[in-house]
Amino acid sequence: MAGIRGNAVVGQSGGPTAVINQSLVGVIEAARSSGVIDRLLGARHGVKGILREDFVDLFAEPRDVLEEVARTPSSALGSVRQKPKAEDCYKMFEAMRKHGVRYYFYIGGNDSAETVHIVNQAAKQAKYDLRCFHVPKTVDNDLRVTDHCPGYGSAARFVASAFLGDNLDNRALPGIKIDVVMGRNAGFLTAASALARKWDDDGPHLVYVPERPFFLDRFLADVEEVYRRLGRCVVAVSEGIIDGTDPLKRTVAEIMAEKSARAIEKDTHANIQLSGSGALGDWLASQVKDGLSVEGRLGLGLRVRADTLGYLQRSFPGVVSEVDASEARECGRQAVAMATAKDCDGSVVMIREPGEYRVRYEYTELQNVARETRSMPDSFLAADGNNVTEAFLEYARPLVGPLPPNGRLLGMIR
Amino acid sequence: MAGIRGNAVVGQSGGPTAVINQSLVGVIEAARSSGVIDRLLGARHGVKGILREDFVDLFAEPRDVLEEVARTPSSALGSVRQKPKAEDCYKMFEAMRKHGVRYYFYIGGNDSAETVHIVNQAAKQAKYDLRCFHVPKTVDNDLRVTDHCPGYGSAARFVASAFLGDNLDNRALPGIKIDVVMGRNAGFLTAASALARKWDDDGPHLVYVPERPFFLDRFLADVEEVYRRLGRCVVAVSEGIIDGTDPLKRTVAEIMAEKSARAIEKDTHANIQLSGSGALGDWLASQVKDGLSVEGRLGLGLRVRADTLGYLQRSFPGVVSEVDASEARECGRQAVAMATAKDCDGSVVMIREPGEYRVRYEYTELQNVARETRSMPDSFLAADGNNVTEAFLEYARPLVGPLPPNGRLLGMIR
Incomplete structure (x- = not known):
């Protein structure tokens, strides 16, 4: 079952990490090969960029630039700490409609997941057809459901x-x-x-x-x-x-x-x-x-x-966990894969397999990771x-x- | 011209660096192959260890341990901030005489160079035949004469x-x-x-x-x-x-x-x-x-x-400059080579050659590096x-x- 055809927007939110750009590049890679996403817009400084229609054309970025950005710490698109109000959501849908956006990917922690949840609820109310996906990231490692969070390892x-x-x-x-x-x-x-x-x-x-x-x-x-x-x-x-x-x-x-x-x-x-x-x-x-x-x-x-x-x-460069870097990349890819193939809203979680260390990637609903943290x-x-x-x-x-x-x-x- | 035959003592002093153990291992290597140093005693916590006759037999350390220690930050022998008084010097000479020590190597910054200078002057006065050599180290890069200091690069x-x-x-x-x-x-x-x-x-x-x-x-x-x-x-x-x-x-x-x-x-x-x-x-x-x-x-x-x-x-590990690490090692080796071959007291300095980056190692007198700093x-x-x-x-x-x-x-x- 393939998702709807359209454009996508991606943003980064909350405190940066050393590998948050790995997730961004993962989203770009998977969006490119999804077959249903025609354009991927990078929102400068998260929801603020969507509200201002301040976008970067991410499919125009060359491969070598993306690989260098992936290994560069802190949010390449700029970040933001902003909880959208109802009127912000409607303004965002206007901007999205104008740019043919049908997918919204947001890389961040529990507050950012709350933002995605709010946008998702508002989209349903407004009957704006939008797939909303959260990509996990936090150095605090305090997201629920997932075994651990990209950014923590580094x-x-x-x-x-x-x-x-x-x-x-x-x-x-x-x-x-x-x-x-x-x-x-x-x-x-x-x-x-x-x-x-x-x-x-x-x-x-x-x-x-x-x-x-x-x-x-x-x-x-x-x-x-x-x-x-x-x-x-x-x-x-x-x-x-x-x-x-x-x-x-x-x-x-x-x-x-x-x-x-x-x-x-x-x-x-x-x-x-x-x-x-x-x-x-x-x-x-x-x-x-x-x-x-x-x-x-x-x-x-x-x-x-x-x-x-x-x-x-x-944000310290050069002291990155390789496992963390590759998992952060894969979480970005998985978010796109889940949103497009399963045509759903949610977040990506990592489940640790028994025995020698490895994880599998699963889907969870937004309400399970939004706002509340894990101790x-x-x-x-x-x-x-x-x-x-x-x-x-x-x-x-x-x-x-x-x-x-x-x-x-x-x-x-x- | 070869130096006098006898034992040597080495200590580390002042603030640690990420590569100060490279210099220690450099001293050990060169002492081993000097042909005139029979035993090398490591003083625990610098002059304090000499005063207490609290020594480690450094020729007994295996090669692989030394290589691991060289890549480990902070002073492996322990450090100290202590300016010796005249009576401390005489107590140190007693301990040195007892252990047949004819060479004193001290790895540190300008304060440590001052310590070596004080010990050197006191030895001359006491007519205790002792070669005193300072091995440069400081993250502040403020030693005089030398182009730069081991520890700074990292x-x-x-x-x-x-x-x-x-x-x-x-x-x-x-x-x-x-x-x-x-x-x-x-x-x-x-x-x-x-x-x-x-x-x-x-x-x-x-x-x-x-x-x-x-x-x-x-x-x-x-x-x-x-x-x-x-x-x-x-x-x-x-x-x-x-x-x-x-x-x-x-x-x-x-x-x-x-x-x-x-x-x-x-x-x-x-x-x-x-x-x-x-x-x-x-x-x-x-x-x-x-x-x-x-x-x-x-x-x-x-x-x-x-x-x-x-x-x-x-003291952060894993963010080490390779140039710094190899120069720190060489400064340790050079101190021993100069002290034994030239039978003199002093400190090691690095002179930068024109053109593509490289340095040569030279000798300078203790009074040129002791106490005073460079801006x-x-x-x-x-x-x-x-x-x-x-x-x-x-x-x-x-x-x-x-x-x-x-x-x-x-x-x-x-």
Whole structure:
């Protein structure tokens, strides 16, 4: 059963990833060979580009340019964070009608899936015949249904590499080091820090994620215990950790900002700005300094440092997981194949097969991935709430690929 | 003329780099084949290890372990920041005498070169026959005499890659982005951000280094000009920028810390702690927000973010310049060759040959590299004080190697 004949539009939305252009090129390839899509329009900056009829003719792009773009991080068409209102949808359908658009592909995370869902519902109401397909992408790995998300493997590879190096840095010049990792609702990316461990005493020694309440006193006690044992401590903390003492279950970052009377930015999907500031890391470091670098705890002169990995995590070039890159490409292809061959609306999910690592691609309905996010399962988190389990490491390893060497002189093994 | 027969000790000191273990392995290789060094002791944590007689037998390390260690970032023997006092030197000579040590190799930056110089002077005074050799290493690239320093090329490659990705991130989701880069006295590493530029409108659009006074009002005017022209702005700022209005010529970071009554840490070489905090970036972002996100300037709702690249710059694995790695190895070998064949004290410098990139290795006296640092020459800095020149880019390109792709759709070129 083949889909309707017509043109298609594709956009990219939300935070960029290192492989989001692989998905774009996957959409282009599959659209070209679909037999039913005559023109593929790239919308500049997502829905904003559709509203403005600001399009790129993607079938005019040469093969070599596309291959270079596929290996270039961040959204090649530009991105946007915008939840369309009903009137936006009708304006978009006008633009689409004018350009003969019958297919709408949108590459993004849960908020972008919500956008596709909204557009899909509005199209049905408006009786505008439009196939709406979401192509998954997020470094947070928090989309539901799918085993994992394109973009996660490469970001996780960056985080694991960063901790591999930073743990060795901390080993060379001992002290307490706190690294803040992206992750608004889910701890998958922060958890990837643990993939860097090879030797018994390798960090991160403590891992805090949004799935477990954060208590400052427990955190300080954890750091003290590790420092007394190893003479150093590396900590991975999600930017989205939740204050366990707060009745509203707000993030530590939000409460901190409130105390310092700093205004907090929100986007149209009601997400609070967490990244792009070193405040949480600096605050945690000052708490460690004030709480532990005193007589009776760890003594004066404690070396405490914090880094916030920041936007590098989602757009760093050259630290890409090969599995992630090829899966991102295939998700783009599959979206087109499903939309045209099955004549349906939805999203692409990856199901992991048993045995040696491989995935198969399946279809799911938009409502299953839109808006709501997925958290790390309990089996991935240690009972103490300050670490990950071997089950998580087994899950994540094939997504990230082999890491750089972490060699140690025989004389330095104790 | 061959050097005296005896044992040798080698240590690593100061901030780690991604290739400092290449130099260590270079020392081991050359010591093994020198014909005059019977045993090579690795001192754990530099001078601290010599004082404690805390040694590793480096000739006992297998070839494959050494090759893996060479490709592992951060100081494999552990590092230290400690300026030895006279009594420390005499204690070290006692330990050395006991272990038959006649050669002292120390891998580090200008502070470590000062340590070697101090030990060398003290040895002469104590009439302890010791060849003292410094092996250059620093991500700051601020050693004198040498064309450039091992460790710089790889850190510069990391910085250039980070800006390549972050510029594309900023292009996808426009706003003002400030990235703080390491560099206490010299702007070489911050300047490397400019290597990421390929297209006309690529960032960083502004580059601020310690060599040029920093004025907040000029900075805001610069950012405003770029934003009005491109609708976005990426800024690279050295952590060590100097406040142009301060009569004491202190760093912006230091003045900020003083205002907020925050204690500033210093090491025994009197260096102020600049890294390991996001405070400078956050402060600059708040200045931009307060100064430009207002009616009459750029209007309300400006998206302003800051990241501090932090310790990742000096220890990130897998983003290594091949030229840097092989030069770091050779500097280790050369130090041993010079110390044994020429029976002298000193440091290794690289002299760049005219024409296609290559270097030759030369000897220099310790006093020429100890303590004092080198700044970027005027020819590397643009007249406006907010950018680098083509001369700098030509200088740095061969040290960093080819960067990852920065592809652009034809339809997105305007």
